[in-house]
Amino acid sequence: MTEFSGEAIGRGGTGRAVFAVDAAHSRGRFSPEADSPTRTPYQRDRDRIVHSTAFRRLKHKTQVFIAYEGDHFRTRLTHTIEVSQIARAFARAFRLDEDLTEAVALVHDFGHTPFGHAGERALDEKMRSFGGFDHNAQALRIVTALERHYAEFDGLNLSWETLEGLVKHNGPLRGPHATPGAVLPRPIRDFDALFPLDLHTFASLEAQCAAIADDIAYDTHDLDDGLRAGLIDIADLAELSLAGDILREVTAAYPGLERSRLIHEIMRRHITRMVEDVIRTTAANLSACAPDDADAVRAQDRALVAFSPAMRAAEAETKRFLFARVYRSPSIMRVMNRAETVVADLFDRYLGEPAEMGGAWSDAMAQLGTEKRARHVADYLSGMTDSYALGEHRRLFDATPDLR
Template identity: 75%
Template sequence: MEEVSRIGTIGMGGSARAPFAVDPTRSRGRVVPEPDSPTRTPFQRDRDRIVHSTAFRRLKHKTQVFISHESDHFRTRLTHTIEVSQIARAFARALRLDEDLTEAVALVHDFGHTPFGHAGERALDRRMRAFGGFDHNAQALRIVAHLERRYADFDGLNLAWETLEGLVKHNGPLTGPHAETKAVPLPILEFDAGFPLMLNSFPSLEAQAAAISDDIAYNTHDLDDGIRAGLIEISDLAELSLAGDILREVEARHPGLDPERKSHEIMRRHITRMVEDVIATTLLGLSEVAPADADAVRAAGRTLVAFSPAMKAAVEETRRFLFAHVYRSPAVWRTMELAEGVVEDLFDAFTADPSRLPDGWAAQAAALPPERLARRVSDYLSGMTDTFALAEHRRLFDATPQLS
């Protein structure tokens, strides 16, 4: 463990990129070849393209857990994404990974989310079930590969292979013995047929760092937003092993601290505990596997950027707590059921009469076969913000529910 701590100190000090990190000078390229930039690595260019995209801006008005117009203090998909990228960069520095690739994967990971969070995804998946279903990860790939229309030489953002790999399989292999699910979304299979992403291998450490940063961010900040929404009290955290231990620590060190400061103090320590646990666990795993390069990481047979068993159990406990007290609370669930109805109404209206789609989307839509029309409509709907979806519903229907 002394060696692990020493390696961690070196990593935190900003030493050169580790041999198991992805090397930007050896990128596997892009779907449409482009000349190298004299001033930026491929992953720096990807990060910049992601930040300047339309899909990134739309995250500002997409629900994380709570409808954003209810309060300016609740997280949106954009603020969540920024928080994930900050944590992911910390891992990249500590582990001596490629920070730009890590950040790019973190920034793009939620591009495919619908309006109204997982409620919109559930609604679209139901309507798309006969046509291959709807998956937000697969939709993010469609956005960066096809739907963004900014560049003269190609559709999409033409991201590097390594960024696309991280986007598609940051949660692990999609095929083979280590895949958690059997069914790979159709848009991913179609893309992979022309530009293979090694769906049966584990992703890079950079992608793994982005994935676990997502877990850390939402486990912490959904607790914080739940407190802000009045669904849970700070004292309720006492039943959790991780947050409860931190609560008792903060109360002992700062007796009489006002609730707002107390909540912030708990949440910042909550993130720190998980980050430090992941760094220590990952460094230990790296010392055991000793991957010589990024391809050895992909072939390692396990996720290396991980929680310790004790922390993993605490994270799962927190997730169950959030489902019971926040995600499935009557107030949130009622709002999300109404939101699902909005998305389903819009899908039905546009597939029944494609001329209702706006210019650009409606062109030739009526002549498309049912499966292609359904996918075109789901592309349009998934790109909507909460506010635009409600505005479209008001345009097409006499009555639109009040989501608050």
């Protein structure tokens, strides 16, 4: 049975754990490439992700608040960096491959549209007759086809393990452990037919670390941004099991602490408690299952990187609070409804008048059938930043909604 000492978990230990992905035995890339003499496959993946156009665009894509509402709100890029930092902490604790963990964390939001989930809802509605639109599937399209900078292949030609983590970080997409009733997005289905990603299994521990780090990051920073925006007040946190307990702890230790310091103290402890809970719970899961290698992890009937039951309940409570008080607040919904209109208007105009896209995007439309034309427009639109989408709407329409 695998043993976890304080040395191995708290300080990272030494060497690679037996259940970690082994970079020396990667399953390769869709387009075969010679190995690098200086970097592992996952180091190359991480570097390609960071140097991609899609990564740079994240700095001008909405997380919850439109960028011009304030310079200090999170964007997709700052969120991604926070996820990566937390995910690497887990990888170090369990002696996993940190580079693979980081690569999956850095690429996980590539497929998000301008204006976040509002843009995704608009595109999904427009693409309903053509297989829909899913940001996770779009991320796969970006890294396998739409980034076109390399001489020998389209996309980034990432390793099998990074693609697996991107597609399955939230769990299997086929088989008995897939989410009941979930439809497999067509772009994932089509790519899997060419380069099978074992959609019926769980992903590696590295990908699981990135997935749970995503939950921890946005639960915490969306509370922080909600406070900054005035949608919630510090006193409102008292109704939450996790944040309320931390609020009481901090105010008892530092009575009269100024607001900005109080909020920061709550949020940093919020992350710490969730991270430490995941480390304890996952250590127990790994000790109980004792997987011999990464494939044994994939063959489990559940994710091994997990919250304890108590923390899972507290995390779900936090999400419900955020949906009610932040994501579905009248001011946010007003802006997001207008943002959906911007994306929907642009889709209809580009589909009807492809020349408005310009350049190669416009030229390609003449060679495509109806479904592929719609997907082509969705590809073009989903790559836009918030500011570019608004600029295009102002160029093409007499009136553009004020996203304030």
